[in-house]
Amino acid sequence: MKSTHRDWKERLTSVEQEFVELWGSMSSLWGINPTMARIHGIMFITGQTMTMDDIMERLAISRGNVSMNLTKLLEWGLVKRVHRPGDRRDYYESIRDVWELFTIVATQRKRREIDPVLSTLRRCRDELSPEALGARAEEDFVQDRAKRINDLLKFLSLMDSLSQKFFESHKSLRQAVDLLAGDGGEE
Amino acid sequence: MKSTHRDWKERLTSVEQEFVELWGSMSSLWGINPTMARIHGIMFITGQTMTMDDIMERLAISRGNVSMNLTKLLEWGLVKRVHRPGDRRDYYESIRDVWELFTIVATQRKRREIDPVLSTLRRCRDELSPEALGARAEEDFVQDRAKRINDLLKFLSLMDSLSQKFFESHKSLRQAVDLLAGDGGEE
DNA sequence: CTATAATTTCACGGCTTCCTGAAAGGATAA
DNA sequence: TTATCCTTTCAGGAAGCCGTGAAATTATAG
Numbered sequence: 001m002k003s004t005h006r007d008w009k010e011r012l013t014s015v016e017q018e019f020v021e022l023w024g025s026m027s028s029l030w031g032i033n034p035t036m037a038r039i040h041g042i043m044f045i046t047g048q049t050m051t052m053d054d055i056m057e058r059l060a061i062s063r064g065n066v067s068m069n070l071t072k073l074l075e076w077g078l079v080k081r082v083h084r085p086g087d088r089r090d091y092y093e094s095i096r097d098v099w100e101l102f103t104i105v106a107t108q109r110k111r112r113e114i115d116p117v118l119s120t121l122r123r124c125r126d127e128l129s130p131e132a133l134g135a136r137a138e139e140d141f142v143q144d145r146a147k148r149i150n151d152l153l154k155f156l157s158l159m160d161s162l163s164q165k166f167f168e169s170h171k172s173l174r175q176a177v178d179l180l181a182g183d184g185g186e187e
Numbered sequence: 188m189k190s191t192h193r194d195w196k197e198r199l200t201s202v203e204q205e206f207v208e209l210w211g212s213m214s215s216l217w218g219i220n221p222t223m224a225r226i227h228g229i230m231f232i233t234g235q236t237m238t239m240d241d242i243m244e245r246l247a248i249s250r251g252n253v254s255m256n257l258t259k260l261l262e263w264g265l266v267k268r269v270h271r272p273g274d275r276r277d278y279y280e281s282i283r284d285v286w287e288l289f290t291i292v293a294t295q296r297k298r299r300e301i302d303p304v305l306s307t308l309r310r311c312r313d314e315l316s317p318e319a320l321g322a323r324a325e326e327d328f329v330q331d332r333a334k335r336i337n338d339l340l341k342f343l344s345l346m347d348s349l350s351q352k353f354f355e356s357h358k359s360l361r362q363a364v365d366l367l368a369g370d371g372g373e374e
Numbered sequence: 375c376t377a378t379a380a381t382t383t384c385a386c387g388g389c390t391t392c393c394t395g396a397a398a399g400g401a402t403a404a
Numbered sequence: 405t406t407a408t409c410c411t412t413t414c415a416g417g418a419a420g421c422c423g424t425g426a427a428a429t430t431a432t433a434g
Contacts, residue, residue: 019336113213254412
């Protein structure tokens, strides 16, 4: 019962490690690369502000790698740079709030991936319109393709506006959920 | 005004091509590879049933590639195999309905990626519980990590059940949307 | 301004993922 | 059964992505 101090610290570290790997494997879901996710993960789970050297050591990766991925994380807005008086080094810390995290990821993916898809689809639609094809737009072949594209556009626009509404109301939704759920665990 | 026949057919094909490339570039959003998405795309946009040779020719890829990716598409349930009497070859066709498509993709991603994440997170939570760590679970360090993991679990479980409800009601939601929207285009 | 500390950039190499084409496997008709 | 047609499998190779480490750049202290 004496040497448990080292024990539980090691246990804690190994859980952190497990979490970081989990975060890394989720990266495809976020649309980022595994290392970028891991760097975020280690700061998120520990809640610590870290220097590049801390991260290099903890994840056993090179300085360049850390630098490049931190830059991306800053661009995404998932991580913030902070300074300490009397210390030249840059420190970094993760956004802490889960809802905010999720909102950022969803917003970025929408902007980077979904919006371009929508505009390409609209261009496809216009290329099949009577304005572009004249009377030939009446052909069954054309009508058929046009209908599919329109159905897609309708659907994606709907999803888009639904998610928009969801995120706009996320603060109140969150309050509601917190109230309803109390502090009573997850399930 | 005579030679427009070739013209508009080419225009149509080029729009189809554009769509297929769009579908390919969306693949990361779906969690599949670009070729798999393209194969699905060409069947979806044309609405045709196709043989392996049709697809090989249209996308300029090898037989083995088509075969492997069709197998995956069948596993996902995005494509069905159909037969024609008096023809030995296998024909394939895409699911037509946009909502069904989306439901399938979302369900598969959940099963393949989100569910495993949830169970790993639960394991992390249990490893930080008093049952596993004894009195050390009271330490601030541990409490802190445990809280983050619990917040995450709460959040993800909520999202999970929300999306569950969304998909369960997708038929009625769809009817409602169709009714409300009429046939009046996308925006 | 110079020296030093910290960070960023980027060419190169390693790794993973994907694709090809040929060979094996399977099904149908004769 | 054998011949023919079609599909699947898989070893090897190509292509793209990712990480490294050293050099270049930037920032700060003296």
